[in-house]
Amino acid sequence: MVELGIPLWQLQIATSIGIVGVWIGWRGGMSKMIGFYDLPTATRLLLYGFFSGALYQFLSSSLVLDPIWSGTGLPIVESLLLTFSFSLLTMFLLTRQSVRVLNGQPTAGWTFGLGAGSMLVVLLIYRLITTTGAGFLTSGFGAPSMLFGLLLAAIVPWSMAIIASWQGWNALEGRRFKPAIKAMMLHTTLLFTLAIGLNYPWILPAIPALIFLGQKRADEVWFVAGLSPRMKQEWIRLQRTGIATGVRAVAADEESE
Secondary structure (H helix, E strand, O other): OOOOOOOHHHHHHHHHHHHHHHHHHHHHHOHHHOOOOOHHHHHHHHHHHHHHHHHHHHHHHHHHHHHHHHOOOOOHHHHHHHHHHHHHHHHHHHOOHHHHOOOOHHHHHHHHHHHHHHHHHHHHHHHHHHOOOOOOOOOOOOHHHHHHHHHHHHHHHHHHHHHHHHHHHHHHOOOOHHHHHHHHHHHHHHHHHHHHHOOOHHHOOHHHHHHHHHHHHHHHHHHHHOOOHHHHHHHHHHHHHOOOOOOOOOOHHHHOO
């Protein structure tokens, strides 16, 4: 039997906190798009995010985070290769026909990032619980670690959602490879910030500041870019009245008919 290092119920709590990040990022990030995004595709990409995030957090731990925390080196090359592969995977998933048919790349990217980010949060909380002597702000299972975990759940999935949504918007505009390189740099920066932030949490407030800027851009440009002219007019009208309609279920070219 595989030894987890902690009781199963503690791992379940860590996982639950990570998934809370999905709710925070979904409600906080896409609240203005209720009724205007492709819900089935967004849900499917969320599941892809969970699966991809499980692999991503494992590789992030073994290749990037653990070497930094143990003081054995600064794995820049490994982190760049890992995040570039993840960015290419993101772009591949967001350019599939099932996503493109409803111009759902930005919102699908958002939910994919939420799923992947929540899995990364599970890893970070697990390390907080099990790691001693690494100089983390808090360690062991207790209220301080859980509160720190909730903070991470509020910012990490949201950050990765913004990056993936930005990639989706670029895919919608016909740009693929260059945005993947930029996304690689963003993911690498996020990983190093989190690695250092567990020891020096005073650098973590930089992430919410960037979330604010990214969210503003998503609301004004990325999400709206996938709407047809008629749907865009309806969206603007409903934002003024505060009323939302049902989930969008037809392709963009059909909406104009």
